[in-house]
Amino acid sequence: MDYIRKQFTDIFDLSPEITLDLPLVMLVGQQRLYIENHKGITLYNPDEIKIRVKSGIITLTGKGLMIEDIKTENLSISGQIEGIFYDKG
Amino acid sequence: MIINLLRFFRGYLLIEIRGNALERFINQIIELEINLWDLQRIKKDYYLAKIYINDFKRLRPLVKKRMCWVKILDKRGLPFIISGAQKRLFLLSGLILFLLILYLGSSFLWTIEITGLEKIPENKINQLLRDSGIRPGILKREIDTAELEKELLKGESRIAWVNVQWRGTQLYIEIVEKKIVEKPDTGNIFAAKNGLISKLIVLKGRAVVKEGDTVTKGQPLIITSKNQEQAIGIVKAHVWYEATGSSKLYLKEIEYTGRSKTIWGVKFREKIIWLTRDKPPYKKYQRERQIKRIPKWRNIDFPIELIKEKYKEVRYHQEKRSKDLCFYLAKKKAIEKIISEINPEGVILDIRTEEIAVSDPNLIKVRILVKVEEDIAKLKGGS
Incomplete structure (x- = not known):
């Protein structure tokens, strides 16, 4: 099913985050991060945040991290961001 | 920035969340489509967050299910400010009432001040104002000052210039009257000074005196039969001026x-x-x-x-002066006294000087008599 969807998206040149429900990550310098299509947070500490997305977990490391806004679809994180890692959950 | 303003208008709460596995709790909250922001982890089991007022009520059932405690720390935003002010309703209404009275009070005309009147009676101006509908108690904006100036000028012919302006709630009217040159009441010619008439030429009118007559000040000289007509004539007379002056021998x-x-x-x-x-x-x-x-x-x-x-x-310092010098000085003083009275067009015919005997040996007193031929015709009688 996913394969067909991917083919469909590629053929019609559609945005994969909408059609495939993939996360869209936007980073502003080192101070702010937006994530669309998240599936909730699994860990929150001021120096580490783990966010669940469709295909795994995004880990953020930094200092004084703060969840600026959190909604069902998107969230934004502010603070001193030092690293972004992608784990296959 | 805009979102912060929106949050301020909607009103929000600063809450603290205590408990274990708070990440899961937060996930549950956002699944209910409750919006949280400024989420901060202070300690392991202690979070701070902000939430809209109406969302907070929906949080209740979730809190009960889990082993979590939610406490309101602060209420922020416009709805709380308003409800806070409602408690001081009387203070607020008093303030509004005060401002209202101040505003209303300053938009009415309270007093009218009229200055610059000399001959025009104040009642006349007041009547004109009343006719234009202006009286204390009407709204200020009903009065057009430029229009009022025109009306006053039209209504009273003796006004030369008028300025109407606002001084707060006072209507300030400044008036300058016309200087009316008074016309002679009759067309007759009168004597300006006492004298002996030496020459009388009548151009228009009828002479009531003849050459050689002694006339007194204010006496009619040439009259006209019809009062509207102006008498014209030249009346020359011998007029005497007298003055005394004195000077001290020892100075x-x-x-x-x-x-x-x-x-x-x-x-x-x-x-x-x-x-x-x-x-x-x-x-x-x-x-x-x-x-x-x-x-x-x-x-x-x-x-x-x-x-x-x-x-x-x-x-x-004492000084003795000669008698001649004293005589001269006294005469000079006497002339100075009358020189301003003599008509500059007059012709001096004679100057007589005589010493007056005085009891004080230190003093020399002199009288002078000046005979002048001048025109004494004057248009107005009396003084």
């Missing part, structure tokens, strides 16, 4: 030696305390006293005055 003159000294003192009620100890040692002196007061403030009159006295040493 006492004050001469300053140039030495002077200033002393200071303080006057308290009736006592004077001299700050400078010695008074100047001059035998003869002129004293100038200056008193400096503290300006009167309200009704309080300060009883302290500062006194400054300047002593100028003088010397008297």
